[in-house]
Amino acid sequence: MKAAIWCSLFLSVLSFAGHAQTVMEIVDIRRANFTTLFSEERAQVQMDLIRQYDLDGSDTSMFIRVGVGAGGRQNLGETWGRVLFDLQPAWQNTTQYLVLQRRGEVVLTRPAFEEVFACANNVYSYVVEADRRNDPRFFVVSCEAAGITLGGEYNADNIEGERTSFYWRIGDNGTRFHLSEKGFGEVIRAFRELSLNWQEPGSLSATGQ
Structure with a gap:
């Protein structure tokens, strides 16, 4: 199984509030799998690129949902639908990021995502x-x-194991995941691929138009 996988998917959730009809559509998916240090537990960083727009094609915006958890997600289609539905009342286009502490996830705009990418890359490069x-x-x-x-x-004195290791946590009280250099490198690669393939709203058209 490859450590990082991706695919394109069109899964839309329509919201009808009065005459407003909003669509949230997943257009890109990235996954980075890793084994947590000092255990055999598998974990996964999950990244979903989401496009939001009105049915007439106006008010198009892009954002990304990032989560980390033990193992892979069960019943991915159902999970994505619930995630998009739950985001509708909480997310606004003016928000730079939104922490969903209970789910262990964060929703990011492009500028906020690039800040996280730079942060991860700087930590990795320094170590x-x-x-x-x-x-x-x-x-x-x-x-x-x-x-x-x-x-x-x-730790230069660690001669029996890896001298490097990395940590990841979402929110102030989220679970701390302990990654190897290889595992953290897979996360960096997934970030880079998504950053390179992020299409600006102006280059996309509404589905069916």
């Missing part, structure tokens, strides 16, 4: 570079952006 040059220190580096806290640890 990996220290390992490559055999840095004699022991340190922990962390970065917080848009409700996601990322961290990296380097």
Whole structure:
């Protein structure tokens, strides 16, 4: 099984409020699988790119839902539908990010997503570079952006195991996931692929138009 998988899917949820008809449509999906350190538990970072628009094609906006949890999601189609439906009353186009603490997820606009991507890349690069040059220190580096806290640890004295490891948490009280360098690298790759393939609203047209 590949560590990072993706596909395109058109799953829409229509909301009718008076005469307003809003569509939320998943247009891209990314997954990064990893095994948590010091256990055999499998976990997964999930990223869904969502397009929101009115049926007449106006008020188009894009945002992304990012979540991390143990194992893969069960019954993905049903989960996506529930997620989009639950987002309708909470999400507004002017919001930069929204933490869904109970679900262990965060919803991000493009600028907020790029902040998280830069944060993750900087943490990863700093720790990996220290390992490559055999840095004699022991340190922990962390970065917080848009409700996601990322961290990296380097221990030069760890001769029996990996000298590097990484952390991921959503929200102030979310579960802390402990990743290997390889696992965190898969997350970085999924971020990069989604960033490169993110189409601006102006390049998309409403379904059926």
